[in-house]
Amino acid sequence: MNLLKYRKVYIIVAVLILLFNVAMLVTKGLNYGVDFTGGTTIRFPLSEPVTSPEVAAALETPELAELDLQLAPPQPYAYVDATGRQRYGVQVQTKFLNPEEQDMVIAALEAAFGTAGEETALEVYGVDSLISQEMLSKSLLALLIAGALILGYMAFRFEFKSGVTGLFALVFDVMSVIGLFALLQKQVNVTFIAALLTIIGYSINNTIVVFDRVRENLRFRKKDETLVEVVNFSILQTMRRSVNTSATTVITIFLLYLIGSASIRDFCMAMMVGFTVGTFTSIFIAGPLWTIWKDSEERKKGRPAPAGAR
Amino acid sequence: MRKDLRWKFWAVIFLVFLCVIFVVLPYYNPTLKRFFFKGQDPVRQGLDLQGGIEVILTPDYRVERRVLTGIMEDLRSAVTSIDVPSPTIRLLGRAEQNRYEGLELVFASREEAERVLRAGVIRPDMTWRSGAEEKKLQLRAEVSTERPEALKVYVSENPKNFPKDALEQAKIIIQNRIDASGLTEPAVWLDDVNQRLQIQLPGITTQEEAERLIRTTGRLNFRLGNRIVMFGNDLTDARAGIDQREGVPVIHFKFGRVGARQFEEITRDHVGEILAIYLDEELLMEPMIREPIPGGEGQITLGRGATLKEAQEYAVLMKSGALPVSLRTIQITQVAPTLGSEIVRQSLLAAGIGLCLVFLFMVVFYGVPGLLADAALVAYGLLVLGIMALFRGVLTLPGVAGFILSIGMAVDANILIFERIKDEIWNGKTMRAALVGGFDRAFTAILDANVTTLIVALVLLVLGTGTVRGFAVTLTIGILASMFTALVVTRVFMEIVVDRNPEILFKRLGGGEVQA
Numbered sequence: 088m089n090l091l092k093y094r095k096v097y098i099i100v101a102v103l104i105l106l107f108n109v110a111m112l113v114t115k116g117l118n119y120g121v122d123f124t125g126g127t128t129i130r131f132p133l134s135e136p137v138t139s140p141e142v143a144a145a146l147e148t149p150e151l152a153e154l155d156l157q158l159a160p161p162q163p164y165a166y167v168d169a170t171g172r173q174r175y176g177v178q179v180q181t182k183f184l185n186p187e188e189q190d191m192v193i194a195a196l197e198a199a200f201g202t203a204g205e206e207t208a209l210e211v212y213g214v215d216s217l218i219s220q221e222m223l224s225k226s227l228l229a230l231l232i233a234g235a236l237i238l239g240y241m242a243f244r245f246e247f248k249s250g251v252t253g254l255f256a257l258v259f260d261v262m263s264v265i266g267l268f269a270l271l272q273k274q275v276n277v278t279f280i281a282a283l284l285t286i287i288g289y290s291i292n293n294t295i296v297v298f299d300r301v302r303e304n305l306r307f308r309k310k311d312e313t314l315v316e317v318v319n320f321s322i323l324q325t326m327r328r329s330v331n332t333s334a335t336t337v338i339t340i341f342l343l344y345l346i347g348s349a350s351i352r353d354f355c356m357a358m359m360v361g362f363t364v365g366t367f368t369s370i371f372i373a374g375p376l377w378t379i380w381k382d383s384e385e386r387k388k389g390r391p392a393p394a395g396a397r
Numbered sequence: 398m399r400k401d402l403r404w405k406f407w408a409v410i411f412l413v414f415l416c417v418i419f420v421v422l423p424y425y426n427p428t429l430k431r432f433f434f435k436g437q438d439p440v441r442q443g444l445d446l447q448g449g450i451e452v453i454l455t456p457d458y459r460v461e462r463r464v465l466t467g468i469m470e471d472l473r474s475a476v477t478s479i480d481v482p483s484p485t486i487r488l489l490g491r492a493e494q495n496r497y498e499g500l501e502l503v504f505a506s507r508e509e510a511e512r513v514l515r516a517g518v519i520r521p522d523m524t525w526r527s528g529a530e531e532k533k534l535q536l537r538a539e540v541s542t543e544r545p546e547a548l549k550v551y552v553s554e555n556p557k558n559f560p561k562d563a564l565e566q567a568k569i570i571i572q573n574r575i576d577a578s579g580l581t582e583p584a585v586w587l588d589d590v591n592q593r594l595q596i597q598l599p600g601i602t603t604q605e606e607a608e609r610l611i612r613t614t615g616r617l618n619f620r621l622g623n624r625i626v627m628f629g630n631d632l633t634d635a636r637a638g639i640d641q642r643e644g645v646p647v648i649h650f651k652f653g654r655v656g657a658r659q660f661e662e663i664t665r666d667h668v669g670e671i672l673a674i675y676l677d678e679e680l681l682m683e684p685m686i687r688e689p690i691p692g693g694e695g696q697i698t699l700g701r702g703a704t705l706k707e708a709q710e711y712a713v714l715m716k717s718g719a720l721p722v723s724l725r726t727i728q729i730t731q732v733a734p735t736l737g738s739e740i741v742r743q744s745l746l747a748a749g750i751g752l753c754l755v756f757l758f759m760v761v762f763y764g765v766p767g768l769l770a771d772a773a774l775v776a777y778g779l780l781v782l783g784i785m786a787l788f789r790g791v792l793t794l795p796g797v798a799g800f801i802l803s804i805g806m807a808v809d810a811n812i813l814i815f816e817r818i819k820d821e822i823w824n825g826k827t828m829r830a831a832l833v834g835g836f837d838r839a840f841t842a843i844l845d846a847n848v849t850t851l852i853v854a855l856v857l858l859v860l861g862t863g864t865v866r867g868f869a870v871t872l873t874i875g876i877l878a879s880m881f882t883a884l885v886v887t888r889v890f891m892e893i894v895v896d897r898n899p900e901i902l903f904k905r906l907g908g909g910e911v912q913a
Contacts, residue, residue, distance in 0.1 A: 339751030
């Protein structure tokens with residue numbers, strides 16, 4: 088099987104998909120959670136479903152009007168919990184509330200819809216804009232530093248080209264997940280960043296296994312073997328392992344997605360998409376792109392590269 | 398059996414045995430639990446799994462209304478000194494514990510506002526005085542984005558007004574307060590660099606409970622008339638009791654050396670006056686000074702109608718109010734315990750099913766070696782939990798995900814090794830040689846893959862906050878443990894089997910399954 092026959096097509100398709108995702112990011116933008124914008128999210132449990140305007144009306148008391156809540160449209164939700172019971176609730180998002188203001192809002196909700204007792208699942212998450220900005224910049228910094236360190240390590244252990252192509256595959260993976268979240272307008276928060284970094288770790292893992300094989304096979308390269316043949320052979324050798332590994336992990340995460348509550352689902356979705364895409368990129372992007380680059384260099388020099396890619 | 402194999406095998410068994418004693422048994426045996434973990438769970442659950450309230454506090458450098466009104470006139474004269482007509486001045490932002498962001502100066506036109514800003518008459522530093530009180534202030538002026546003819550002047554206290562270790566002191570005070578409440582496993586962390594105090598109150602379900610412990614974070618102060626004459630920093634104790642002679646509730650209090658001297662001076666000079674006690678801007682009590690109080694020890698007698706309970710509440714407020722700096726809440730997380738336990742159930746279920754699938758997969762695909770890898774995976778799981786317990790790591794929801802991910806990586810290492818051994822057998826090597834060759838050849842891939850993931854985990858560990866850090870911790874431990882189990886444990890198991898009966902391994906790995 089010649090996987091690399093259409094290597095240029097893969098790269099073109101990859102670049103197109105990448106551009107599509109960038110376009111998604113630019114045109115739709117990301118739906119940042121309170122982690123990054125500052126604000127308070129209250130998930131208030133209810134005994135029966137309500138509508139968004141009902142909740143908004145309940146929060147229009149004279150006291151709360153004075154607070155200038157900056158209320159986003161309340162989002163009712165429903166789910167079946169682990170015991171199989173149908174549960175309802177509503178998510179209310181406002182500006183960052185200090186503890187007193189938070190009590191006032193919850194009291195208003197309780198007055199309208201009944202008490203959120205101990206048996207229920209009231210959740211509050213509030214971040215002052217004082218640190219939300221810092222969280223965003225730290226998250227971006229984490230992504231950049233992780234990328235740079237990976238590039239450095241790969242350049243050290245393999246060669247610079249492997250580092251760059253590996254990094255391109257990573258950017259592709261990360262952008263695929265970001266693009267999807269922009270398209271679906273799913274909320275982006277600190278946990279999402281953790282998911283992205285996990286995807287990075289996992290995807291580079293797959294890519295390295297391929298490059299490791301190429302590195303080894305180049306050492307035993309025969310005189311008449313072309314670079315394309317060596318890489319093709321290496322990818323085929325590692326393909327079953329990549330698919331096996333990814334399948335087991337994705338299945339485990341898919342189970343968590345099925346069983347898990349709303350707060351875990353987005354996290355699991357990001358990882359499932361990222362891991363799947365990551366498996367494809369390690370096969371169809373990292374190796375082929377490296378081959379195109381390396382091959383053109385060898386052609387320019389007019390002789391096969393010395394055996395062994397360091 | 399080969400000699401080195403024997404001791405390696407027993408070393409592995411011993412390690413696993415240790416982990417079982419350390420991690421699994423304490424769940425069933427309270428004595429062990431007390432012995433190893435002071436009665437807590439071996440692997441502590443994070444707030445998101447256990448339920449509870451977490452807040453992050455930071456020093457509140459914003460200033461009170463009285464300070465702002467105090468500097469209003471200074472600003473006005475500074476502005477008029479460069480021939481700009483006097484602006485309308487009002488408070489900026491909304492009151493929060495009677496503190497405001499600063500002042501807003503509204504001019505007649507945009508030009509005037511910009512002229513004032515350019516002239517630099519609003520100095521970045523200012524000092525505000527009232528009686529014995531003095532505050533160094535920091536000012537920052539900018540043109541309002543909503544109203545170009547207005548200047549926003551942000552006013553905050555200079556952090557130098559407070560002792561350097563103010564936050565450290567605050568931490569100790571809050572820690573004591575929480576410890577006295579008898580909560581299980583509360584935690585207070587200080588991030589000195591970013592000036593943050595992170596407080597976790599697991600198991601607490603309502604804001605009211607948390608309120609008592611964390612919200613009364615104001616600064617205790619004593620006032621004569623409307624002037625602050627003393628702060629409560631040096632208050633070492635405040636306790637409620639019943640006065641023996643009069644039978645009314647009282648509060649005994651005690652100052653440290655510096656506070657005692659200050660308090661003596663004040664009480665000596667102002668006998669017969671009211672010494673009001675405030676927490677920030679909130680009036681607590683208005684006792685009268687009956688006589689000079691030397692030595693820093695005295696008592697406040699509450700009125701006839703007061704109960705002992707009231708006295709206790711005041712005592713708690715006084716003591717808790719003795720924070721060297723006011724704090725403001727900048728992050729709140731509240732998770733219902735029922736929700737947390739639901740998530741734990743879900744994750745355990747998912748992890749359990751996932752593990753079973755992985756185990757099955759390994760046996761179906763790789764036969765006896767797969768079974769050995771499964772045994773190694775069990776050892777791996779125990780090892781990770783053991784290390785978590787040893788370092789008192791906290792398991793959060795993303796932490797569970799990190800754990801699942803590292804299981805994936807542990808399996809991956811095994812798959813890599815087995816595929817390599819297959820290749821070696823395919824190349825015509827004997828089972829024993831193939832085993833050695835397979836492990837050797839898989840090593841570089843395993844190393845490189847794990848090191849890069851480790852890099853990501855460490856970046857998260859350094860830059861991450863809260864739950865993300867929990868994820869990084871389990872991921873780091875998981876990666877290291879997975880390398881150990883794949884390269885050492887699986888290998889020992891396999892070598893023992895090869896030593897005894899190479900045929901079993903050979904059949905599946907070499908025979909039917911190999912593909913080109």
